[in-house]
Amino acid sequence: MPKNDTDIHFVKGITYARWNQNQFVWEVPHYPGNLEKLKAYFGDRITLIEKDEVINLNHVAKPTIEKDEILIIQTQKNRLKLLFAYVPELIKHIKTIPYSIWDTKNKWWTIPYSEQFLGEISQVAKRLGLKITFEKEPPKKQGINKLKPKEAAYYKTCPDTYLNKLQELRYSENTVKSYVPLFEEFINHFPKEDLDSLNDRHVMEFSRFLVTERKVSTSYQNQAINAIKFYFEKVLGGKRKLYFVERPRQEQTLPTVCSEEEIKQILSGIQNIKHKAILSTIYSAGLRISELINLPINAIDSDRMQIYVENAKGNKDRYTILSKKLLELLRGYFKKERPHYWLFEGAGSTKEKPVQYTSRSIQQILKKALSKTKITKHVTVHTLRHSFATHLLENGTDLRYIQSLLGHSNSKATEVYTHITTKGFSQIISPLDKLDI
Template sequence: MAVPNIEIRVSGRKILVRMPKNEADIQLVRAIRFSRWNPGLMVWEVPHYPGNLEKLTSHFGDRIKLLEKDEVISTLAPSRQTIAKDELLAIQTPNKRLKLIFGFIPDLIKHIKTVPYANWDTKNKWWTIPYSEQFLQEIKSTAERLQLKFTHETAPPSEQGLPRLSPEDTAHYKRCPQEYRDKLTELRYSENTIKAYIPLFEEFINHFPKEDLDSLHDRHVMEFSRFLVAERKVSASYQNQAINAIKFYFEKVLGGRRKLYFVDRPVKEKTLPTVCSEEEIQRILSSIKNLKHKAILSTIYSAGLRIGELINLPITAIDSDRMQIRIERAKGKKDRYTLLSPKLLTLLREYFKKERPHFWLFEGSGSTSEKPIQYSERSVQQILSRALRETGITKHVTVHTLRHSFATHLLENGTDLRYIQSLLGHSDPKTTQVYTHITTKGFSQIRSPLDKLDI
């Protein structure tokens, strides 16, 4: 008779099998789809799918020493391995998401699906939603209504990865080939895309210092992608953009056919934008005494501009007759019109009389009529940073936050989401829907939120 020496524990969605090393047993377990060896726990992990437990018990028979079923749900929470069936665990992650771990509770799932950018993680078997105090309280209230024990935890900060290789780190740093740069220009890629692609491609080719550029192929792309995730610990958007920069070389520069690389291209989980209240915007703008600086931030907020759109505004973009601002060749190479606030127009006229710009609406120091110099993005960011220090606002506010605040305040004042989509230059209405529900006011009723402020 066989000696009982097999331990099987059913823990939520996993079957944990501890057994002596035996080639026949290992082959049986390995044959079960998605099974894997866990070296930390020294057990085999088998998915608790229908039929898997029966297959294991039938195979091991009398050799089973322990068969235990836990009334818990498996989780990868930082503080513990399992949660009870009547519990909801919410983990606030460093990337501003809420990780929601619980059993199969249809009413709770139904509520989660109403949250913008809710996502089901099929690998880890949990839900994630964007973090906000409002969503956290809604989830907590739903848990209490369903008589679930609610626990809120904060995940530790993500471990820092390796820094990007720079020219100073190696004596034989390989520069991006000129034909790569020329092709980007030839295909009219935006300046921002060019600035992003070139260093990303250089990082790729310098990751293989002993390889000639002509010898790099699919295997190198996959190896580099894994390096970005495992060693550099970059974000999903960084990894995706790096792969696109590499694909550009093989497909556009070399003229190869378009192809898919079998690497894990992550889906970026969306977060809710940070938004300032109207009172906070008032404090920021009122704290600025420099006329030009106030005009810069007021223009961004009152018209919902990106920072690149602001510094690319020529004087002729201001149409005071139609009370509009024309944005040319914005993101996606699109032109659009947005609002010209009457209060902003007054401020711009005052600024214009004092500064007398030559071509660009906002110009840097040393600008002349023969050689007008654009204002820099960094200078705009510094204006906002000083204003935030002056006002004592501690939330994470960037220049782009002013654009988000513009859209949110319009919606709060009753503006139809479809018009806001047009003002922001969004191609997909889903991009705009993050701000709030659709409303019904028409274009003629739109007023810039700046007009409500006393600045």
């Protein structure tokens, strides 16, 4: 329910009512008379009552763990779940790992998955004489599919006022592509309701539907709520409004990164000069896939050895580095392809009507390049950007410069790369070693 002092005071007055801080819900025992109290107080604000089915939100099957063992489970959300008896020394080490979380309800620790962290936990466990069992969490049951326009008798499209406000506030093309279908999913979830009649109750019901029925990720749910909030807050007169929808906490994971040798394998196996130039540009300059697609020819400044990235994420401009090897590769590519306006253009591009390259085509280039290597990790085009930042850090580049090259407005977004790399620690000298004792 929405956070309301009067409502909370009423619920607290029910015997044994309690707040579940993990599921963000109030729990009231099903004693005689309690349901009638709730009906009488909340009235038409109640949206759903399940009478024939008991829903246990907190039930998670937990295996029995002996005192001398540790169970490590790799979850579907790319984290490691650690189950073991009370071992202070192991707990102390876990607390040093970034984004470690203690689940008070289920009594287990979770940390981001990485080979480094898995190795650290295994080493500490072995030193403490713990028997290690490693498992992978089975795939979860898929939720129902998203409603498609052809499946609805009267599919409601996004109103012009919504689209116009997105353009007026100069939201990026990617944000528009994300928000519009999400908002359409929301309004079509209530086919019998007019757009003007939708309110907080509908937002909460739709959010619950995304979690329980669609089984979407936390990032999808967050973006859906943002798309809906945009309509109520920006389109409807720009009036600021609060929505008491419990937002899911994003579980922190570490990005996948390729080693320098793996990057070499990927790029060396590409014969097509244009394809090689595309992936080389993304890696050597730390670009997002959308930034590469939107690079005009004049973004390459060979005099200053820089690449100008205009109107990137968050409508920000920035400069990033131009590699000497990339410049040579681009010159060879230019002589062969002769692009008209965009640095990389798609099929059918002409001087009068230049056509941008597509993100789908770039993904296919990487997929084909990976098939020629023995790399088994999940590598995407964005992995090249993560690898760029990590390799700069490993080679001694200051974190502030990396932040500027990536276009991060918040330093915390850049600091994640310090948790990935292990290089450089051997060069750090303890202050004790400099003392003459």
